[in-house]
Amino acid sequence: MCGRYVVATHPGQLALDFGAAELINLDRFQPDYNVAPTKPIPTVLTLGSARVLLEMGWGMVPSWAKDPAIGSRMINARVETVAEKPTFRRALVRRRCILPADGYYEWRKPAGAGGRKQPFYIHRTDGGLLAFAGLFDHWLGADGSELWTATIITGAAVGDLAAIHDRMPLTVGPGERDAWLDPDLQDKDEITALLDRDPEWTARPVSTLVNSVRNNGPELIAEEPEAPQEPAETAAIGRRTRSAAQATPATSAPEAGMDEPDTLF
Numbered sequence: 678m679c680g681r682y683v684v685a686t687h688p689g690q691l692a693l694d695f696g697a698a699e700l701i702n703l704d705r706f707q708p709d710y711n712v713a714p715t716k717p718i719p720t721v722l723t724l725g726s727a728r729v730l731l732e733m734g735w736g737m738v739p740s741w742a743k744d745p746a747i748g749s750r751m752i753n754a755r756v757e758t759v760a761e762k763p764t765f766r767r768a769l770v771r772r773r774c775i776l777p778a779d780g781y782y783e784w785r786k787p788a789g790a791g792g793r794k795q796p797f798y799i800h801r802t803d804g805g806l807l808a809f810a811g812l813f814d815h816w817l818g819a820d821g822s823e824l825w826t827a828t829i830i831t832g833a834a835v836g837d838l839a840a841i842h843d844r845m846p847l848t849v850g851p852g853e854r855d856a857w858l859d860p861d862l863q864d865k866d867e868i869t870a871l872l873d874r875d876p877e878w879t880a881r882p883v884s885t886l887v888n889s890v891r892n893n894g895p896e897l898i899a900e901e902p903e904a905p906q907e908p909a910e911t912a913a914i915g916r917r918t919r920s921a922a923q924a925t926p927a928t929s930a931p932e933a934g935m936d937e938p939d940t941l942f
Contacts, residue, residue, distance in 0.1 A: 680752055681887065682712045682781035683798075683898060686806060688719055688730055691777045694806055695721045695854070697730040706732075710897045712778075713890045714752045720827050722774040722813060723858045735776075737828035738816040739764050745816060748826050754812060756832040756847060756872065760865045765828070768812035770863045774827055775849055776809040780898065782887055783880070785841045796887050797841055797880040798898045808854065810847045810872055835875055847872045 685708040688700050703719060712718060712735065720733045736748030754765045780800030787794065801807060813827040834845040849857045853871040856862055881900045886892045 680714050681890075682809075683710050683779040684708070684712055684719060684777065685710060685779050685895070686777065691719055691721075691806070692730045695728070695730070695775060695777060695808070697721055697728050699727060699729045701729055702732040703730065709893065710895060711887060711890055711893045714749050718776060718827065720774050720776055720811065720813065720825075721808075721858065722772075723860055728858060731825060733774075733813060733825040733827045735828075736826055737764070737768070737812060737814050738824050738826045740814050740816055742816060745818070745824055748824075751826075751828050753831045753846075754828050756830050756869065759812075759830060760869070765812055768814055769865065769868060771860055772813050773857055773860075773868070774811040774813045775854065775858065776811045776827060776829055778807040778809055780807065781846060782883070783838075783842045783845075793885065793904065795903055796883050796885060798883045798887075798900075799838065799841075799845075799878050799880045802877045802879045807846070808849045808851075810849045810857065830872065832872070832874055838878065838880065841880060847874065848876055849873065 686694075687708075688703040688706050691697070692700055706719070709716065714736050716735055717732045718735045720731050722729060722731060724731070734748060735752055737751040737754075738745045738748040739751075742748075751764065754762070754769075759765045759769050780798050783797050783799055784794040785797065810830045811827045812830065813825065816824040816826065818824075830847045831844050832847045833839075834841070834843050838845050849871055850873050853873075857868070857871050862868060882903045883898060884896070884901045885904075887897045
């Protein structure tokens with residue numbers, strides 16, 4: 678899974694759909710069609726005996742971390758190792774959450790040596806909300822500052838999704854959410870058995886506008902025909918031309934922020 682997703686549904690509706698009794702720190706929520714690492718995200722979890730919808734940062738900062746900047750590298754936890762990794766194993770047992778999403782983006786690599794990665798928007802076939810399986814932590818700074826942060830559990834992609842990328846986020850189905858959010862459930866095998874590894878999702882090609890985090894709006898999820906693949910011979914010529922151009926002063930600066938994002942999942 679790549680490091681971008683969509684949360685456009687209002688928190689009030691998210692609370693209804695996920696049974697949250699209280700909304701915390703979500704009064705300034707705006708629909709986000711290009712959620713990137715470290716951005717604020719609505720998260721469903723159990724606090725005390727209540728289920729709440731709480732704004733967190735995307736990228737888990739462990740409570741023992743000396744520098745909260747580590748969160749930018751902790752946006753995902755691989756299901757294959759989540760029960761053993763020191764960063765995640767305690768959270769798997771005691772601090773599970775759900776990250777609601779309307780959909781997410783993934784980039785397919787070009788078939789040949791040339792061309793750009795093709796972005797796809799992936800969502801539930803029935804149009805419902807995704808419920809990313811997540812883990813969270815609560816970090817306290819020496820100055821008394823605090824951070825609530827979360828990560829998304831991922832696994833091997835299945836079905837048609839595997840043709841786009843080899844990883845995908847794992848979700849929790851409606852019938853398993855109560856158990857997933859129950860901190861009293863602490864058996865690792867029972868916990869991981871709750872994850873949905875065969876979802877009914879649909880993917881559609883979208884514009885490369887999503888490549889820049891500065892672009893944000895419903896136009897990012899609109900279907901757009903895939904760009905034709907650049908022939909390998911043309912790509913090689915293009916690379917030589919670009920290399921030559923780099924040796925001479927540029928007459929104008931390229932548009933910033935439009936490179937394909939690194940695959941983080």
